[in-house]
Amino acid sequence: MIRKFHKWLIPALFVLWAMLIFFFSSQTYEEQRISPFLGQFNTPYWYEKLGGISFMYGGLEVSVHTAGVAGFLEFFIRKAAHLIIFFVFGFLTISVWRTFIKNSVITFSGSLLCVLFYASADELHQKFTGGRTLLWQDVMLDTFGGLLGILCFLIINRRRKRH
Numbered sequence: 001m002i003r004k005f006h007k008w009l010i011p012a013l014f015v016l017w018a019m020l021i022f023f024f025s026s027q028t029y030e031e032q033r034i035s036p037f038l039g040q041f042n043t044p045y046w047y048e049k050l051g052g053i054s055f056m057y058g059g060l061e062v063s064v065h066t067a068g069v070a071g072f073l074e075f076f077i078r079k080a081a082h083l084i085i086f087f088v089f090g091f092l093t094i095s096v097w098r099t100f101i102k103n104s105v106i107t108f109s110g111s112l113l114c115v116l117f118y119a120s121a122d123e124l125h126q127k128f129t130g131g132r133t134l135l136w137q138d139v140m141l142d143t144f145g146g147l148l149g150i151l152c153f154l155i156i157n158r159r160r161k162r163h
Helices: 002-026 035-041 044-050 064-100 104-127 136-162
Strands: 054-057 060-063
Touching: 002 064, 002 104, 035 064, 044 064, 060 064, 064 104, 064 136, 104 136
Parallel strands: none
Antiparallel strands: 054 060
C-alpha cells in the first residue's frame, strides 16, 4: 500500500511544482517586485561597493548605475529564484522519469528535454503577462538550474545505492 502511494507521490509533487511555476509566471512584474524592500540598501556605501560591477543581460546593461542598488540586488535575487525553482523542477522531473523508466540514458535525456521544454513554455507564457519579457537567457538559466537538479538527484541516487 505504501509503495503504491509513494509511486504516485512524486508525480503529484511534480504537477504541483509545475503549477507553482505557472502561477509565478502569471504574476506581473509589479506583483513580484521586491525593490521597495531593498530600497534600504540605496546608500553611498552599497553604491561604492557594487558600483564597479556591470554586465549585459538580455540586451540591457545591468549595473548599480542603470538600476540603482535595489534594482541591481533584485536582479540577482530574481535570477537566483529562476535557478532554485528549476533546480527543484529538474529534481522532480528525473524522479518521475526514474519511477516509471529504468533506462539511465532515456531517463536523463528525457528529463533534460522536459526541463528545456517547460522553461521555454514558461518564458513564452511570461511574454503574455504584464511587465514581463521573454528572454532566451532565462530559458538557459532555468534549464541550467534543472540540469543541476537532475545531477543532484543522480548523485544522491548513486550514493544511496552504494550504501
